Amino acid sequence: MAQFKWFTTKHKGLRYREHETRKHGVRRDRFYQYRLMENGIRVQESFGWLSEGWTEEACLLEVAKLKQARRTGEGEITLKDRRKKALDKRTEQERKAITFGEVWEKNYLPQAKADRGEASTLREENLYALWIKPVLGDKPISEIVPLHLEKIKSNMRSEGKAQRTIQYALAVTRQVFNHAKRHSLFNGDNPVGKVKIPSEDNRRTRFLSHEEAALLLEEIKRRSVDVYQQCLLALHTGMRAGEIFSLTWECVDLKNEILLLKQTKSGKDRMAYMTPQVKEMLQSRNSADTEPGSLVFPGRNGVEIKQVSDTFNRAVNALGFNEGVTDPKAKVVFHTLRHTHASWLVMNGTDLYTVKELLGHSDFKMTARYAHLGENTLRSAVQGLGKAMEDEYSNVVNIEKIRRHDGSIR
The missing domain is CATH 1.10.443.10 (Intergrase catalytic core)
Structure with missing residues (x-):
C-alpha cells in the first residue's frame, strides 16, 4: 500500500497530500482529507482533489454538514453514505430514462436469439417492428402504462389482425418487461398484467378418420x-x-x-x-x-x-x-x-392423464378438449358400474331369500 506524505492546513483536522506530477494552477494538485477524533471516535473523510473543486472551504462546509447530521441524526452521517445516495439517485434517474426500444435492442433481443429458435425470434422481431415499436419504442420503460398497450391492440384490430396475433404481440411485450425487471432495468408492475388479453378458441376441431x-x-x-x-x-x-x-x-x-x-x-x-x-x-x-x-x-x-x-x-x-x-x-x-x-x-x-403425458401438454386443460371423444367409453364405464350394482343387488336378494327359508340363519 502506497505511503503518502500528508501536510496540515490551518484548519483543525484538515490535511492534504500532493499529486506527484499533476498541477492545478501553479501548484501541485492537492487531495484533501479530514481526520480527527470526535467524542473518542476516529472520524476520517476523504473529499477529493482541488482540481475537482474540493477547496479547503468546500471541505470545511462538508465537515460542518456531516457533524450536523451526526448531532441531529438526520441525513447521511458520512461522505461515503452521501455519495452512495447521490449515485443511487443518478442510477435511478438513468434507469427511468431507459426506453423500451433500448431494452429491446440491447438486452432482450440478444438473449432471445441465444435462447430460442430462429423462426420464433424472427416472428417476434416482425411484431416489434410493425406494432410494438411505433407505440413503445421511444418511451421510457418506466412511463409506459396500460393505455399505451391498448393503443397497440387498437392499431392491430383496425388492420384486421387476428386475436391470436394480438395475444402474441402482448405476450412479447410482457416478456420484455419481465426481462427488464430481472435485470434491474425496471422495478414497477408489469403493465401488460393490467390489460385484458383478447381470447380466441383456436383449438382444432378436425381430426382424420x-x-x-x-x-x-x-x-x-x-x-x-x-x-x-x-x-x-x-x-x-x-x-x-x-x-x-x-x-x-x-x-x-x-x-x-x-x-x-x-x-x-x-x-x-x-x-x-x-x-x-x-x-x-x-x-x-x-x-x-x-x-x-x-x-x-x-x-x-x-x-x-x-x-x-x-x-x-x-x-x-x-x-x-x-x-x-x-x-x-x-x-x-x-x-x-x-x-x-x-x-x-x-x-x-385411453384415459386423459395418459394422453396428457404422451402429448407433453403442460396444462391438463389442453388435454381436456378431447374429453367428449371418450363419451362412449365413459358411458360404458357407468353402464358397467350399473351392471355390477345390479349383480350385487341380486346377490343380496338371494341371501335374504335363504334367510327366510332357513330360520336358523339370523
Whole structure:
C-alpha cells in the first residue's frame, strides 16, 4: 500500500497530500482529507482533489454538514453514505430514462436469439417492428402504462389482425418487461398484467378418420417418401413438426422402441413410443455409418428443416379435404396428425392423464378438449358400474331369500 506524505492546513483536522506530477494552477494538485477524533471516535473523510473543486472551504462546509447530521441524526452521517445516495439517485434517474426500444435492442433481443429458435425470434422481431415499436419504442420503460398497450391492440384490430396475433404481440411485450425487471432495468408492475388479453378458441376441431388417414398417407408417399415418413411419425406418436425435424439418432432407441424428445414446447424432455410401423420406418432410414448426432430427417446440406414441406398441402388439396372449408380450425394441416393421434387414443379408451403425458401438454386443460371423444367409453364405464350394482343387488336378494327359508340363519 502506497505511503503518502500528508501536510496540515490551518484548519483543525484538515490535511492534504500532493499529486506527484499533476498541477492545478501553479501548484501541485492537492487531495484533501479530514481526520480527527470526535467524542473518542476516529472520524476520517476523504473529499477529493482541488482540481475537482474540493477547496479547503468546500471541505470545511462538508465537515460542518456531516457533524450536523451526526448531532441531529438526520441525513447521511458520512461522505461515503452521501455519495452512495447521490449515485443511487443518478442510477435511478438513468434507469427511468431507459426506453423500451433500448431494452429491446440491447438486452432482450440478444438473449432471445441465444435462447430460442430462429423462426420464433424472427416472428417476434416482425411484431416489434410493425406494432410494438411505433407505440413503445421511444418511451421510457418506466412511463409506459396500460393505455399505451391498448393503443397497440387498437392499431392491430383496425388492420384486421387476428386475436391470436394480438395475444402474441402482448405476450412479447410482457416478456420484455419481465426481462427488464430481472435485470434491474425496471422495478414497477408489469403493465401488460393490467390489460385484458383478447381470447380466441383456436383449438382444432378436425381430426382424420382411419380411412382418411390411410388415403392421405398413400397420397403423400406417392409424392415424397421423406414427407410420408414424417407424417407417419406424427400420426403414430403425436410428435409436433418441430420435434420431428430436430430428432437426432442418439435419441432413437430402436431396441426399447423409445424416442427421447428434448426441450419440447413445454420446456421439458419427454418420451415417445414407437408403433411397429414407426420402428420399421426408422430401421429403414438407419444404416451402419449413421452418426449418432445426425438428424433423422435432415434438410438440404444436412441442416435442420424449418417448416413442413408444401408436399403435404398439395396432397391435402388433391384429396379435397379442405375444399369449401373456411374455418381455419377445421382445416387439415400437419398439426392435424398430432390432433388425430390424441383423438384416436381417447376414442380407444385411453384415459386423459395418459394422453396428457404422451402429448407433453403442460396444462391438463389442453388435454381436456378431447374429453367428449371418450363419451362412449365413459358411458360404458357407468353402464358397467350399473351392471355390477345390479349383480350385487341380486346377490343380496338371494341371501335374504335363504334367510327366510332357513330360520336358523339370523
